[in-house]
Amino acid sequence: xxxxxxxxxxxxxxxxxxxxxxxxxxxxxxxxxxxxxxxxxxxxxxxxxxxxxxxxxxxxxxxxxxxxxxxxxxxxxxxxxxxxxxxxxxxxxxxxxxxxxxxxxxxxxxxxxxxxxxxxxxxxxxxxxxxxxxxxxxxxxxxxxxxxxxxxxxxxxxxxxxxxxxxxxxxxxxxxxxxxxxxxxxxxxxxxxxxxxxxxxxxxxxxxxxxxxxxxxxxxxxxxxxxxxxxxxxxxxxxxxxxxxxxxxxxxxxxxxxxxxxxxxxxxxxxxxxxxxxxxxxxxxxxxxxxxxxxxxxxxxxxxxxxxxxxxxxxxxxxxxxxxxxxxxxxxxxxxxxxxxxx
Amino acid sequence: xxxxxxxxxxxxxxxxxxxxxxxxxxxxxxxxxxxxxxxxxxxxxxxxxxxxxxxxxxxxxxxxxxxxxxxxxxxxxxxxxxxxxxxxxxxxxxxxxxxxxxxxxxxxxxxxxxxxxxxxxxxxxxxxxxxxxxxxxxxxxxxxxxxxxxxxxxxxxxxxxxxxxxxxxxxxxxxxxxxxxxxxxxxxxxxxxxxxxxxxxxxxxxxxxxxxxxxxxxxxxxxxxxxxxxxxxxxxxxxxxxxxxxxxxxxxxxxxxxxxxxxxxxxxxxxxxxxxxxxxxxxxxxxxxxxxx
Numbered sequence: 001x002x003x004x005x006x007x008x009x010x011x012x013x014x015x016x017x018x019x020x021x022x023x024x025x026x027x028x029x030x031x032x033x034x035x036x037x038x039x040x041x042x043x044x045x046x047x048x049x050x051x052x053x054x055x056x057x058x059x060x061x062x063x064x065x066x067x068x069x070x071x072x073x074x075x076x077x078x079x080x081x082x083x084x085x086x087x088x089x090x091x092x093x094x095x096x097x098x099x100x101x102x103x104x105x106x107x108x109x110x111x112x113x114x115x116x117x118x119x120x121x122x123x124x125x126x127x128x129x130x131x132x133x134x135x136x137x138x139x140x141x142x143x144x145x146x147x148x149x150x151x152x153x154x155x156x157x158x159x160x161x162x163x164x165x166x167x168x169x170x171x172x173x174x175x176x177x178x179x180x181x182x183x184x185x186x187x188x189x190x191x192x193x194x195x196x197x198x199x200x201x202x203x204x205x206x207x208x209x210x211x212x213x214x215x216x217x218x219x220x221x222x223x224x225x226x227x228x229x230x231x232x233x234x235x236x237x238x239x240x241x242x243x244x245x246x247x248x249x250x251x252x253x254x255x256x257x258x259x260x261x262x263x264x265x266x267x268x269x270x271x272x273x274x275x276x277x278x279x280x281x282x283x284x285x286x287x288x289x290x291x292x293x294x295x296x297x298x299x300x301x302x303x304x305x306x307x308x309x310x311x312x313x314x315x316x317x318x319x320x321x322x323x324x325x326x327x328x329x330x331x332x333x334x335x336x337x338x339x340x341x342x343x
Numbered sequence: 344x345x346x347x348x349x350x351x352x353x354x355x356x357x358x359x360x361x362x363x364x365x366x367x368x369x370x371x372x373x374x375x376x377x378x379x380x381x382x383x384x385x386x387x388x389x390x391x392x393x394x395x396x397x398x399x400x401x402x403x404x405x406x407x408x409x410x411x412x413x414x415x416x417x418x419x420x421x422x423x424x425x426x427x428x429x430x431x432x433x434x435x436x437x438x439x440x441x442x443x444x445x446x447x448x449x450x451x452x453x454x455x456x457x458x459x460x461x462x463x464x465x466x467x468x469x470x471x472x473x474x475x476x477x478x479x480x481x482x483x484x485x486x487x488x489x490x491x492x493x494x495x496x497x498x499x500x501x502x503x504x505x506x507x508x509x510x511x512x513x514x515x516x517x518x519x520x521x522x523x524x525x526x527x528x529x530x531x532x533x534x535x536x537x538x539x540x541x542x543x544x545x546x547x548x549x550x551x552x553x554x555x556x557x558x559x560x561x562x563x564x565x566x567x568x569x570x571x572x573x574x575x576x577x578x579x580x581x582x583x584x585x586x587x588x589x590x591x592x593x594x595x596x597x598x599x600x601x602x603x604x605x606x607x608x609x610x611x612x613x614x615x616x617x618x619x620x621x622x623x624x625x626x627x628x629x630x631x632x633x634x635x636x
Contacts, residue, residue: 001458006462010465012445012450016509017509020502021475022472024482143360143362147360156626158371161615162370164614169584173377176377182389295477307485320479327474
């Protein structure tokens with residue numbers, strides 16, 4: 001296709017992506033270098049007959065509003081936002097490193113810093129949910145593959161529900177069930193014999209709940225992809241393997257697994273991307289006190305009454321860097337494949 | 344496949360069946376339970392005394408005189424004006440899907456037919472964009488949108504959702520167009536069509552299965568979105584998902600939780616119907632990306 005025709009065909013998509021994906025990324029970097037204006041204060045002397053005169057600071061609301069109007073970005077702060085207490089917190093980390101007794105203590109101190117707390121949860125969630133989705137998805141796919149044909153359709157229908165449902169809604173449904181007065185919550189209290197057991201109270205249980213939700217929500221995706229893969233396992237190769245006397249395990253090891261490997265890579269890639277931006281479950285489970293993710297951290301800054309755009313932007317930039325690190329192996333591999341194909 | 348290939352030892356078959364049954368229960372039960380519970384009063388659905396109240400509806404009987412009540416639905420739809428959010432959702436979703444698909448078919452077609460290196464790079468960039476958490480993009484829009492008075496309107500949310508949708512749409516349609524033989528449109532061009540005419544008269548009539556599948560996923564993205572609609576829309580333009588989230592702020596009042604439960608069930612119904620009718624397309628769409636790598 002000539003360059004010119006290609007250009008006109010792709011133009012609408014390109015404009016949309018440039019304006020609303022590429023531009024915001026630039027805008028985020030710019031915003032992260034600024035912080036909100038401080039309030040303009042007026043110093044005035046207040047005198048009264050009993051205590052004498054003293055100086056008092058009051059907020060000049062008009063001047064503050066004017067300043068914000070004139071320079072909406074705020075004042076220039078350089079990389080200050082990145083290193084402050086709410087982000088990378090260099091000073092506090094160095095302090096913790098010097099004073100801590102051992103790595104565990106150091107880790108514990110890091111978890112008191114909001115950014116590291118969010119990062120820790122996001123990474124834990126991503127790297128626990130992703131492998132579980134693959135294992136569970138594969139197990140269900142193998143199970144469904146052996147079912148009589150009559151049951152396959154309805155099973156797939158039911159399986160799609162947790163994945164298709166709006167994440168916020170899915171997490172709310174589970175949240176209500178694990179409530180101390182909900183069916184799962186009260187059953188757990190019965191089972192453990194602890195009438196005060198609450199899945200919302202402790203950080204560990206909250207993390208566990210969110211991870212269970214994540215697996216419940218994403219396992220169908222792994223299942224569907226692997227199930228479709230199982231339908232296309234080359235049957236001639238399998239039959240040939242039987243003729244050659246391959247055992248069941250050998251057939252799985254040398255025929256099925258190599259056939260499924262690219263699908264595992266695909267599911268892993270998509271799951272890493274999607275789990276890294278975990279956000280809605282934290283809103284749905286009202287879990288912010290015990291578990292925050294990077295996305296939630298940004299959302300909280302943005303929706304605060306004094307919207308902290310600078311802080312949100314700095315977290316966004318750090319998150320984007322995280323995504324880039326996550327995707328780097330895939331991109332490098334694709335780049336090599338592409339060059340090999342051309343060579 | 345011959346029987347010898349698929350036969351399994353009984354122990355394996357048993358474990359597999361138990362696993363599938365367990366999974367089906369895990370997947371379906373929360374929905375069944377919540378739909379059932381949405382017709383009860385709060386005292387039954389969140390029962391301190393005995394969870395079987397939710398089944399028998401003891402409190403619902405005592406409070407309303409019948410074992411089922413539509414009070415939650417009435418409260419959500421009429422009193423709290425959930426219908427307004429439903430209308431907004433419909434507008435946002437319909438326009439997002441139509442615009443996404445229009446842009447996406449043109450772009451995806453071009454990417455599938457161009458053999459140049461830059462087409463590959465565009466796809467790679469789209470993949471990177473696909474990985475961006477939506478909320479990081481939102482934090483880039485919010486301040487400019489406030490400044491330019493674009494914040495709060497439905498068209499703003501629609502165009503943002505279209506853009507966020509593009510990387511995925513491009514990838515998916517690109518792989519569908521690769522499956523349509525090149526000879527088809529090239530022979531039309533030999534007969535004197537321009538590239539666009541060939542696209543319009545030869546490709547468009549045969550592309551619908553791919554477009555419908557892609558459309559389903561665009562629909563899901565727009566319908567399920569929370570990050571964009573919760574932050575970019577004003578109170579009266581709110582769509583369903585942020586509206587449900589806003590119900591939660593007021594759940595301390597007795598009965599209001601049931602508004603949220605009813606709203607959640609209402610918002611799930613369209614998705615349920617969608618799977619019912621388009622299960623095959625959803626499955627093929629999920630796997631299309633996988634097969635193409």
